[in-house]
Amino acid sequence: MSKNWFGELKNKTGITVFTVLIYFTGFPSILKACAVCFSGTEETLGAFYLTTLILIILPIAMIVGVVLWLYKKKLSSLNHSG
Amino acid sequence: MGQQAEAILHETEAHDAHHEMSFWDKYIFSVDHKIIGFQYMFTGLIMAAIGGYFAYAFRMQLAWPGEEVPFYGLVDAAKYNMLVTNHGTIMIFWVAMPVLIAAFGNWLIPLMIGCDDMVFPRLNRLSYQIFLVSALVLILSFFVTGGGFGGAWTSYPPLSAVAAYNLTNWGASLWLLAVFLEIVAFLLGGINFVTTTMNARAPGMGMMDIPIVVWMINIAVILFMASVGPLVAGAVMLFFDQRLGTSFFIPSGGGDPLLWEHLFWFFGHPEVYVVLLPTMGIVAEIITVFSRKKLFGYRTILYTAFGTGGLSFIVWAHHQFVAGIDPRMANVFVVTTILISIPIAEMLFSFIATLYGGSIEFSTPMLWALGFLVSFLIGGVTGIYLGASALDVYFHDSYFVIAHFHYTFFPITIIGMFAAITYWFPKMFGRMMDETLNKIHFWGTFIPFNGLFLPLFLVGMAGQHRRIADFTQYPDLASPDLQSIRIFATVSLVILLLFQFVFIYNFFNSMFKGKKAPLNPWKANTLEWTVSSPPPHGNFAELPTIYRGPYEYSVPGREEDYWPQHLAPNQ
Amino acid sequence: MKWSLLQHLLVAGEVNLENRPKRKPIVPSGVFGMVIFIITEVMFFSGLVSAYLIIRAGLEEWPPWGQPRLPIESTAFNTLLLIISAFAVYQSRKFLKNNLITKASQFHLGAILLGFCFLVLQGYEWVQLLQFGMTLSSSVYGALFYLIIGAHGLHVFGALVLMTYGFIHFKREKSFETISSNLLPMQILWYFVVGIWPLLYTLVYLI
Amino acid sequence: MNEYLDLGLITSFVPAASSFAGDIDFLFDLITIIVGFWFVITLATLFYFMIRFRRREGVKALYISGEKHSEKVWTHYPHYGVIAFDVFLIGFVIVVWVNVKQTLPANEDTIRAIGQQWSWSFVHTGADGKLDTEDDVNTVNDLHVIKDNTYHFELQSRDVLHNFAIPAFRLRQDTIPGRTIRGWFKPTISGTFDLQCAEICGRGHSMMFAAITVHPDRKSYDETMDAIRAGTYESHFEKKRQLGPVPLPFTVSKSETDSPYAIELAQSF
Structure with missing residues (x-):
């Protein structure tokens, strides 16, 4: 057993977990067996995905934007006075 | 009220001979942040009593x-449906939010950051007035x-x-x-809180x-402001559906009922953290004061709060x-949901x-705080199951x-509220609360x-589901064992409610007849704690x-074990 | 007593913490408060837009059978009015910086008038659409149109009321800095109201 | 998966009557062990600190900022543990979820459940194994299936949201008006179980319950179906209703009532 077996194991576990997640979240054969997806139309599903993405990204982006803006203002005011 | 504000007030009241403010000006239409905090607190407590009464009625029925x-x-x-619906609504929107955020936010932010009032005092008053109207409309x-x-x-539509x-x-x-009105009220209040803290x-x-408490209230408010928009949009659409004959959420007219769940829960989940963070x-x-210790990892706690806030947008x-x-979307949300346990766990650790290494004094506020840690831990770990x-x-x-979210909400709302009231009571009213009665109330x-919520985990495991008025009709759920569990929970609730009278008596008795409190008890x-009490x-x-910083307790080489923020280093 | 109560409720005299010598905030309170308010507003409109996208995706025919098309051209003109008004506000600020108070007030007034023109034309369009049989309850198409465009219209109206109220500052105040800082929050709101319109126009009218 | 780990926490209350019930019980037990481990350790630490560091005369508290790296590790190590267990858990959770909700195994038969205020209508396929044909058998609040057969279900709703919930099968799925939601289950124990509506659906939500009967073989199932067609079958549901205690008093004021179901309900109780 090599010395850095732990590092290898960690790396492998990470890759396995990642692959498993990708497999289960997006694999096309499972898509066909999706129990709920048939209920609405394709477009509805797409719209739900799109709006989910919008709603997730917008608030975080705005808050981060405002914080960065304040930070910049703060830095420039410090430079101005000092 | 600041000097400028006072000057403006005097200008507008030039024709008034009195310098004393009338009762109305002082307590009802006041712009003073402390009075507005009290108004929020007492309204919240009255609504809590109504919510508790509703819980009593439907638990007795069960x-x-x-x-x-x-x-x-x-x-x-x-009536059963009405009771459970309004119990939930009242406890979240009219107790947790006004007491934890609005009341203590109003009361503490200006005092803790050292300014004389909120930045927009009139906006603050308007916020409470809209809130009061909303409570009256609900009643x-x-x-x-x-x-x-x-x-x-x-x-759900x-x-x-x-x-x-x-x-x-x-x-x-x-x-x-x-x-809707309640949300508008908190929007106005929230703008005020963040601006005051910033400026x-x-x-x-x-x-x-x-x-930390000011930080937490501010993070909570920002979470609230950034998440409430879709709910307001949804509420307007639902109102149109109810009153104007549209069909945004009615499938026969081309709408989609899932849309409401989408918009509602986008707000609904951050809301949990909105009420959690202030507590x-x-x-x-409280734990720093009563263990005479510096807070372990101020920055860590702060960053975990930011992390919780950010993650709360992607779990709904x-x-x-x-x-x-x-x-497939559910899989992604499982990952994010379980991830959110990480910052919260770090905060608790x-x-x-x-x-x-502290020197822990078990006074009542400390008991409430430790009680919060223990019971919130149960609420947190059962969240993993769900x-x-x-x-x-x-x-x-x-x-x-039900058992899970009461194990989170009860500690957050009720235990957090009692912890705060018992801790800041001497400053609020200038008198001490009776310690013995307080301890009786805590254990009671x-x-x-x-005893109320642990049994509910068991009936939940037996498959009993929510919002059912009478389980005796369900053959599998009507077994005497499960019924005796239900009775046990109800009896616990009645005992819990009875002990609240101890608190009410103690609260008002101490307010008028309590021992005079020192400046910094x-x-x-x-x-x-540096201003006179009441301020x-x-x-x-x-x-x-x-x-x-605010947590310099037991600093080595200093005779006293505390070091107030405003004392100059040579003092 | 009654009069003083009314005054208390109406007169906007805030505690002016910015004049305290010891502390100088990075961003003025009014501006900061307005920015936070606009975050909420953006989320409100994103909720409406989400609803629009989801409901529209669920219907096969858009616009549904028997519903009138929306007037794209006249609204394009309307859009232009709104954008010009934003430029007028921008010019007004520029003049204020150069201490030209009369010109600044003229441009401010111009922006308000353009805003009112927008509202009036929008109202005229609504009257016509109602005559064509597109009402709130006629279909989810009409409902969404009136909801989103109406929500925006209400915001325009609110912002206009604020801007008109802000016009008083030109008469009352003496210092250019005070006028500028007092007007800034309202102007930010106006920029927001103008800025979100092309988005809604594209979404509701064009595609 | 419950052959690997079975604490019997849920099965002591309600039997595990479907093919995936064991997986869900296994997951519950697994989470209980992992979470219980952390819970006990954390709580023990908390109580130890409370007792060990209580206030004593002349003992001053330590000054620890928790900002130094050597101090931070004390919260970080348990924290890494939590992350490791979280990742471990997510793997199992997703495997079970994919089995139950994301895959649709080949079926022997299909049933349709239609929710309305406040009863369930069920459609059985009859002899040809297809829905929407002449020999369909319709029942109200009474569902019949055969043991060890895989069923697909189609959920529909006539008015509001309902939830098709069978605790013994560990199954809950919302029904949504305007959509048809498909899923599957495979009963493994014969008997009669509760079928509930688990999403609030109005005034009569408490009354909206049905029974699912799992027949041990096809013979018993066919006999029942014939009896239902002939109108001679007394449903299990009805028998249970008579045994149960008094129904709730209902007050539905006539002026408020627009719903035909509400009127029906008000008259029947």
Whole structure:
């Protein structure tokens, strides 16, 4: 057993977990067996995905934007006075 | 009130000979942040009493179904639905939010950051007035024809959208209007809180010298402001559906009921953290003072709060695992949901680490804070079960969910509220509370609380689901064992409610007849303990300057074990 | 007593913490408060837009059978009015910086008038659409149109009321800095109201 | 998966009557062990600190900022543990979820459940194994299936949201008006179980319950179906209703009532 077996194991576990997640979240054969997806139309599903993405990204982006803006203002005011 | 504001007031009242303010000006239409905080607090406490009374009525019905409930009467199906719906709504929107955020936010922010009032005092007053109207509209909705709204606090359409389905034509609309007004009130208040904290801090107070509770209230407010928009949009659409004949959420007219769940839960989940974070802050203040320890990892706690806030925007779909969303989307939300346990766990570990090497005094506020840690821990770990989508297939809308979120909300709202009240009471009213009665009240609340909600985990595991008025009709759920569990929970609730009278007596008795409180009875560092109690209008005689962080307890080489923020280093 | 109560409720005299010598905030309170308010507003409109996208995706025919098309051209003109008004506000600020108070007030007034023109034309369009049989309850198409465009119209109206109220500052105040800082929050709101319109126009009218 | 780990926490209350019930019970037990481990350790630490560091005369508290790296590790190590267990858990959770909700195994038969205020209508396929044909058998509040057969279900709703919930099968799924939601289950124990509506659906939500009967073999199932067609079958549901205690008093004021179901309900109780 090599010395850095732990590092290898960690790396492998990470890759396995990642692959498993990708497999289960997006694999096309499972898509066909999706129990709920048939209920609405394709477009509805797409719209739900799109709006989910919008709603997730917008608030975080705005808050981060405002914080960065304040930070910049703060830095420039410090430079101005000092 | 600041000097400028006072000057303006005097200008406008030039014709008034009195310098004394009338009762109305002083207590009802005051712009003083402390009075507005009291107004929020007392309204919240009255609403808490109503919510508790509702809980009593429907728990009695569950324990002894079909029998007259003393002090209420017969609980039929319509009344049962109305009771559970409005219990949830009141406890979240009219107790947790006003007491934890609005009352203590108003009371503490200006005092703790060392300024004389909120930045927009009139906006603040308007906020409370709208809030009061919203509470009155909600109470009115119980008495209109058809009775109060009975479609659960989540109010899923089409049930909530069509009067023929919910049979509470006006109750549903008034309920929605009340929620809408309440949200508007908090928007106004929230703008005020964040702006005050940003712009009105005492000189010398850097970002990392702000007490954690002020930080937490601000993070909570920002979360609220950033998440509430979709709910407001949804509420307007639902109101149109109810009153103007549109069909945004009614499938026969081209709408989509899932859309409401989408918009509602986008707000609904951050809301949990909106009420959780202020209590975390209150607990942080109390455990540092009563263990005479510096807070373990100020920055860690702060960053975990940011992390929690950010993550709370991407977990909401776990409320819809079995609601008909795409199961592939559910997998992503399982990951994010379980991830959110990480910052919260880190925060709790930091609080526990704060106790290490301390000198812990078990006074009542400390008991409440420790009680919070213990019971919130149970609420937190049971959340893992429900975040796991596959288990949600079984536990969705069961009593396991009820027990879980009461183990989070009860500690947050009720225990957090009592912790804060008992801790800041000497400053609020200038008198001490009776310690013995306080301790009786603590044990009389904490033990029955566990007796009430631990059994609900068991009935939840047995598959008992929510919002059912009478389980005796369900052959599998009517077994005597389960019924005796229900009776046990109900008896615990009654005991819990009875012990609240101890608190009410103690509260008002101490307010008028209690022992006079010294300036700083707990020997705490933060700025609110430097002003006289109760603090006068304008708070500080002269604005303090800040020299250090808020948690410098037991500093080596110093004789006293505390070091207030405003003392200059040579003092 | 009554009069003083009314005054208390109406007169906007805030505590002016910015004048305290010891502390100088990075961003003025009014501006900061307005920015936070606009975050909420953006989320409100994103909720409406989400609803629009989801409901529209669920219907096969858009616009549904028997519903009138929306007037794209006249609204394009309307859009132009709104954008010009934003430029007028921008010019007004520029003049204020150069201490030209009369010109600044003229441009401010111009922006308000353009805003009112927008509202009036929008109202005229609504009257016509109602005559064509497109009402709130005729279909979810009409409902969404009136909801989103109406929500925006209400915001325009609110912002206009604020801007008109802000016009008083030109008469009352003496210092250019005070006028500028007092007007800034309202102007930010106006920029927001103008900025979100092309988005809604594209979404509701064009595609 | 419950052959690997079975604490019997849920099965002591309600039997595990479907093919995936064991997986869900296994997951519950697994989470209980992992979470219980952390819970006990954390709570023990908390109580130890409370007792060990209580206030004593002349003992001053330590000054620890928790900002130094050597101090931070004390919260970080348990934290890494939590992350490791979280990742471990997510793997199992997703495997079970994919089995239950994301895959649709080949079926022997299909049933349709239609929710309305406040009863369930069920459609059985009859002899040809297809829905929407002449020999369909319709029942109200009474569902019949055969043991060890895999069923697909189609959920529909006439008015509001309902939830098709069978605790013994560990199954809950919302029904949504305007959509048809498909899924599957495979009963493994014969008997009669509760079928509930688990999403609030109005005034009569408490009354909206049905029974699912799992027949041990096809013979018994066919006999029942014939009896239902002939109108001679007394449903299990009805028998249970008579045994149960008094129904709730209902007050539905006539002026408020627009719903035909509400009128029906008000008259029948």
